[in-house]
Amino acid sequence: MEKFVPYGRQYIDGDDINEVIKVLRSDFITQGPRIDEFEAKLAEYCGSKYAVTFNSGTSALHGAYFALGLEEGQEMITSPNTFVATSNAALYLGAKPVFADVESETGNIDASKVEKKVTDKTRLITPVHYSGNPADLKELHEIVEKHGLAMIEDAAHAIGARYAGKRIGACQYSSMAILSFHPVKHITTGEGGAVLTNDEEYYERLLMFRSHGITKKDFVKPSDGDWYYEMHHLGYNYRITDIQATLGISQLKKLDGFVGRRREIAATYNEIFAENPYFNTVFEKEGCTSSYHLYPILLKDDYLDRKPEIFQKLRSEGLGVQVHYIPVHTQPYYQNHGYKDVSCPVAEDFYRREISIPMYPAMKDEDIQFVEEKLFKVFRDL
Numbered sequence: 137m138e139k140f141v142p143y144g145r146q147y148i149d150g151d152d153i154n155e156v157i158k159v160l161r162s163d164f165i166t167q168g169p170r171i172d173e174f175e176a177k178l179a180e181y182c183g184s185k186y187a188v189t190f191n192s193g194t195s196a197l198h199g200a201y202f203a204l205g206l207e208e209g210q211e212m213i214t215s216p217n218t219f220v221a222t223s224n225a226a227l228y229l230g231a232k233p234v235f236a237d238v239e240s241e242t243g244n245i246d247a248s249k250v251e252k253k254v255t256d257k258t259r260l261i262t263p264v265h266y267s268g269n270p271a272d273l274k275e276l277h278e279i280v281e282k283h284g285l286a287m288i289e290d291a292a293h294a295i296g297a298r299y300a301g302k303r304i305g306a307c308q309y310s311s312m313a314i315l316s317f318h319p320v321k322h323i324t325t326g327e328g329g330a331v332l333t334n335d336e337e338y339y340e341r342l343l344m345f346r347s348h349g350i351t352k353k354d355f356v357k358p359s360d361g362d363w364y365y366e367m368h369h370l371g372y373n374y375r376i377t378d379i380q381a382t383l384g385i386s387q388l389k390k391l392d393g394f395v396g397r398r399r400e401i402a403a404t405y406n407e408i409f410a411e412n413p414y415f416n417t418v419f420e421k422e423g424c425t426s427s428y429h430l431y432p433i434l435l436k437d438d439y440l441d442r443k444p445e446i447f448q449k450l451r452s453e454g455l456g457v458q459v460h461y462i463p464v465h466t467q468p469y470y471q472n473h474g475y476k477d478v479s480c481p482v483a484e485d486f487y488r489r490e491i492s493i494p495m496y497p498a499m500k501d502e503d504i505q506f507v508e509e510k511l512f513k514v515f516r517d518l
């Protein structure tokens with residue numbers, strides 16, 4: 137194969153590398169000042185009061201659910217059209233994920249289907265901004281207020297996106313929002329994640345949870361001396377390193393450029409694909425600015441049965457396509473743990489139609505042309 141364009145990939149330049157080398161020569165490669173600096177810059181970028189970094193988006197989700205107080209016997213409502221981590225992190229705490237179906241146009245949780253899922257055990261709603269396109273936060277917030285719940289946004293796809301004039305991560309309608317810095321996401325630290333919040337109490341609990349449940353203040357016993365610390369919760373070691381935080385700081389400087397390029401690529405795709413006979417695309421709603429983590433195409437009815445063949449042909453033509461997502465409730469683990477009767481027909485249909493085509497900031501115009509050419513060739517030759 138002469139050329140292969142992946143569906144997503146990181147962009148790391150000489151500045152990033154130089155910064156990481158500097159920190160490797162410094163006194164702190166973990167638990168040092170670069171972590172605080174990354175957190176301050178993340179909070180400033182997103183417009184939240186606090187940011188707490190974690191060593192993955194998954195541990196950030198675990199931390200956010202813990203900080204909220206999600207526990208055994210409680211339920212949380214989320215989207216089945218997501219990566220398994222969104223609901224797995226609730227299972228870690230013994231809580232029960234409940235899946236509300238999605239909208240066929242966006243793949244985001246359908247606010248009109250959420251309220252029917254609320255029971256007296258529901259504690260939390262976790263929307264996922266699928267592909268970087270914001271979910272209906274205002275409508276979800278109304279349900280949250282009406283039933284005395286909380287909202288945590290899974291914004292793993294959505295740093296740099298906007299909703300109703302503010303950046304995702306500002307938490308204007310939620311208690312917390314989580315980010316991921318995996319290499320396919322907008323900015324990377326290798327592995328990494330963060331929780332954003334405006335609430336000091338959640339902030340303190342997040343810090344504690346990330347570091348073994350240990351605290352150096354608000355002791356319940358008398359202090360034995362300056363070395364003294366107390367463990368108040370069963371926490372974990374979920375810390376990011378200063379090496380990673382440094383890479384994150386350097387990447388964050390480029391984020392607006394990354395998102396700008398993603399939006400340019402999306403605009404070109406939208407134009408090229410308008411009214412094509414093979415597939416539909418996902419659109420932004422009024423007031424939403426997507427950060428285009430993904431560019432999903434949705435096969436039209438005539439092509440549904442041939443998706444495995446289409447997918448395989450796209451790959452052999454050099455397009456690194458992927459599928460997002462296999463509905464979480466259909467995974468064998470969930471099937472074996474009480475989800476056999478769960479049905480989310482729209483998410484299941486979305487999965488049958490969806491293919492993510494290449495979308496990453498380093499894509500050149502000639503790569504976009506390559507995608508167009510090969511994509512249409514595969515459909516034409518079917």
Ligand SMILES: *Cc1c(COP(=O)(O)O)cnc(C)c1O
Pocket residue numbers: 192193194195218219221222264290292293316317318327328329
């Ligand atoms: C990537 C991702 C996560 C998990 O992030 P990791 O950093 O890989 O642990 C969670 N939710 C969604 C929607 C994601 O795409």
